[in-house]
Amino acid sequence: MKERIKRWRRPALFILGGALAGLAWHYLVGCSGNTCTIAASPVNSMLYMAVIGWLLSVALAPGCRGNCRR
Numbered sequence: 297m298k299e300r301i302k303r304w305r306r307p308a309l310f311i312l313g314g315a316l317a318g319l320a321w322h323y324l325v326g327c328s329g330n331t332c333t334i335a336a337s338p339v340n341s342m343l344y345m346a347v348i349g350w351l352l353s354v355a356l357a358p359g360c361r362g363n364c365r366r
Contacts, residue, residue, distance in 0.1 A: 307353040314349020318342040
C-alpha cells in the first residue's frame with residue numbers, strides 16, 4: 297500500500313498544482329466573454345492545466361535505476 301501511495305504522490309501534486317494554476321489563470325488573466333474556450337470557464341482552465349501538470353509529472357519523472365518492475 298505504501299508503494300502505491302509513494303508512486304502516485306508526485307503526479308497527484310503536479311495535478312493539484314496545475315489545477316490551482318488554472319484557477320489562478322482564470323481569475324487573474326482570463327477572458328472577457330466567451331471568446332476563448334479554455335479560460336472562459338474556471339472548470340475548463342483547471343482541467344486543462346491539471347492535464348498539463350500530469351504531463352509534466354510524467355515527463356520530469358526520474359527513470360528506472362535498475363530496480364524497476366515491469
